Amino acid sequence: MNHNEARLLIGGDPHTVPPELAEHLAGCPECAQFQREMTVLDDNIRRALEQAPLSAAPPHTTAPATVTPIANAPVAQRRKRASSWSGWALAAGVAALSMIAVWTLRPSDSLAHDVVAHIQYESKSWSSNEQVTAADVKETLARAGVAIDMDSDKVMYAHSCLFRGHVVPHLVVSTPQGPVTVMVLPHESVKHRMSFHEDGMSGVITPAPHGSLAVIMQGNENVDAVAQQVQQSVRWLPQS
Amino acid sequence: MRGMRNSGTETPVSSIDGSAVGAPAGDPIVRLFESMRPDLLRFAHWLARDRAIAEDIVQEALLRAWRSRDALKDQAAARAWLLTIVRREHARLYERKRLELVALDDGIELEGMPSPPGPDSEIDSLRGAILKLPLEYREPLIMQVLGGFSTAEIAEELSLSSTAVLTRLFRARNKLRTMYGLTPAPDDPHGEGVL
Numbered sequence: 001m002n003h004n005e006a007r008l009l010i011g012g013d014p015h016t017v018p019p020e021l022a023e024h025l026a027g028c029p030e031c032a033q034f035q036r037e038m039t040v041l042d043d044n045i046r047r048a049l050e051q052a053p054l055s056a057a058p059p060h061t062t063a064p065a066t067v068t069p070i071a072n073a074p075v076a077q078r079r080k081r082a083s084s085w086s087g088w089a090l091a092a093g094v095a096a097l098s099m100i101a102v103w104t105l106r107p108s109d110s111l112a113h114d115v116v117a118h119i120q121y122e123s124k125s126w127s128s129n130e131q132v133t134a135a136d137v138k139e140t141l142a143r144a145g146v147a148i149d150m151d152s153d154k155v156m157y158a159h160s161c162l163f164r165g166h167v168v169p170h171l172v173v174s175t176p177q178g179p180v181t182v183m184v185l186p187h188e189s190v191k192h193r194m195s196f197h198e199d200g201m202s203g204v205i206t207p208a209p210h211g212s213l214a215v216i217m218q219g220n221e222n223v224d225a226v227a228q229q230v231q232q233s234v235r236w237l238p239q240s
Numbered sequence: 241m242r243g244m245r246n247s248g249t250e251t252p253v254s255s256i257d258g259s260a261v262g263a264p265a266g267d268p269i270v271r272l273f274e275s276m277r278p279d280l281l282r283f284a285h286w287l288a289r290d291r292a293i294a295e296d297i298v299q300e301a302l303l304r305a306w307r308s309r310d311a312l313k314d315q316a317a318a319r320a321w322l323l324t325i326v327r328r329e330h331a332r333l334y335e336r337k338r339l340e341l342v343a344l345d346d347g348i349e350l351e352g353m354p355s356p357p358g359p360d361s362e363i364d365s366l367r368g369a370i371l372k373l374p375l376e377y378r379e380p381l382i383m384q385v386l387g388g389f390s391t392a393e394i395a396e397e398l399s400l401s402s403t404a405v406l407t408r409l410f411r412a413r414n415k416l417r418t419m420y421g422l423t424p425a426p427d428d429p430h431g432e433g434v435l
Contacts, residue, residue: 008403011410013384013391038413042385045416048366049386053285122278136271160275162282162386170278 006031014038047114050162052121111188112196112205115214118163118170119181120199125172126179126218128157140169142237144184145210149233164188173230178217180226184234186211195223209236269309272318273302279319280326286382287330289371297333301326323387324397327379334375369416377412380405 001024009021014035017025025032119125134152140160141147146169156179157172164187171182185205190212195204203216204227213234215227277298284294284301305312305325312321370378380398383389389397395405 008406008410011413012406013409014413037417041413041417044363044366045370045381045413046385048363048370049286049382050282051363051367052282052291053289053367053371121282136275139271140275158275159278162279167279 003028003031007034010035010038014042047164050114050164051117111185111190111212112194112198112203112214114164115183115203115205115216116196116198116201118161118183119201119216122159122161122170125157125159125170125181128172130157132156132158137171140171141184143167144169144186145237145239146184146186147235147237149235175226175229177221177226178219180223180230181214181216182230182234183214183216184208184211185214188212206231208234210239269312269315270306272315273305273322276319276322277302280322283323283382283386284326284330286370286386287327287375287379288333293333297326297329301329304329320387320389320393323383323389327383327387327397366416373412373415377408377415380408381412384409 001020006021006024006028009016009018010031017035025035132152132155136158137148137150137152137155140158143160148171150173154174155171156174157170159170160167161170161183162168163170163183163185166187168186169182169184173180173182181203186208188205188211190205190207193204193206196202197220201216201218202221202223203214204223205212205214206227208231213227213231215223215230217223217226280298280301281294284297285291288294288297301322305322308325312318370381373381380394383394383397384391391402391405391409394400395402398405400408
């Protein structure tokens with residue numbers, strides 16, 4: 001396998017490493033670096049796609065308007081760059097360090113941010129008048145290995161949603177304080193309880209036996225009391 | 241199929257052409273379909289880049305799915321099956337409305353979209369960049385990352401070879417690399433110079 005074949009496989013699916021690619025990566029630091037960068041990028045692409053698009057794009061074109069100088073460079077220049085492996089590796093290394101720095105400096109509440117973004121995308125859930133049955137709630141929660149001791153009449157919304165690459169239960173429960181969103185996140189572990197206020201929502205994410213539990217309300221209400229009630233009503237089913 | 245869970249026993253489901261079918265709200269298959277509506281809507285939204293159009297696509301796709309529900313032999317495969325129907329519905333709409341969609345794209349804000357969620361400019365920029373990808377690159381990327389389709393499945397669905405799919409995915413990611421300040425892969429794997 002040569003470099004181009006390796007990069008095609010990496011760029012096509014960074015998270016899949018067939019044996020022949022693994023063999024190439026073991027002996028090619030440049031492609032191994034490319035694979036690491038693409039894997040990080042792909043994780044961010046996933047996070048980006050799990051939220052709604054922000055705005056319409058410009059008219060269909062054959063190439064985006066934001067192509068970088070290298071994309072517009074003459075072919076000969078690109079070939080020259082292609083052959084300059086040492087320069088490329090150095091640039092990639094510096095860029096990777098920059099990217100890692102940016103990534104590690106991200107706010108520690110990025111999970112909370114993603115939860116808020118998800119709720120914003122499904123903002124109609126706050127005012128949902130769906131007729132949610134006990135079976136709906138049970139079925140939705142069971143997929144995450146959870147049950148909830150709560151009158152199903154109080155559940156206004158029960159959906160299985162894609163969140164950070166996993167299908168998770170997303171409920172909205174009617175309470176005297178107003179609608180409360182509950183998201184069960186078996187794949188998102190947090191070490192400590194996190195409270196947050198963002199974009200007109202208040203929430204708390206707490207550690208759970210498997211992953212974490214997010215409870216969010218509209219406004220700047222103190223969500224702690226409600227969150228505690230929700231936590232007490234959630235039962236984690238034995239894992240099969 | 242919209243609102244199927246809101247009814248008592250039988251909900252009229254209007255299709256785009258105005259015909260109607262009945263869908264029992266308590267039917268497990270209806271519950272299954274409805275539970276996936278947010279996923280389908282998100283998938284359609286990224287394809288169509290317009291919330292209202294995405295809702296129409298999902299509406300029509302769910303209607304088609306309901307009519308063809310006997311073809312769904314394994315409920316575990318429902319998500320992929322529904323996403324495929326959504327993609328085909330988008331393709332149909334895209335072919336029918338290509339000119340109108342191009343006009344619609346001219347700088348309008350997406351109706352009903354939440355405001356940009358805070359300071360996460362890195363991801364927001366990436367979302368903007370994905371939207372700007374031409375459909376030929378955006379579609380397989382969405383199918384793979386959001387839909388969970390394999391390269392072979394995408395190839396079959398798009399009537400392409402696996403190599404062609406990999407090339408499109410490579411180019412899509414390579415374009416997105418640039419916004420991280422990363423140097424694009426130094427050459428196109430096939431030397432076509434389109435990066």
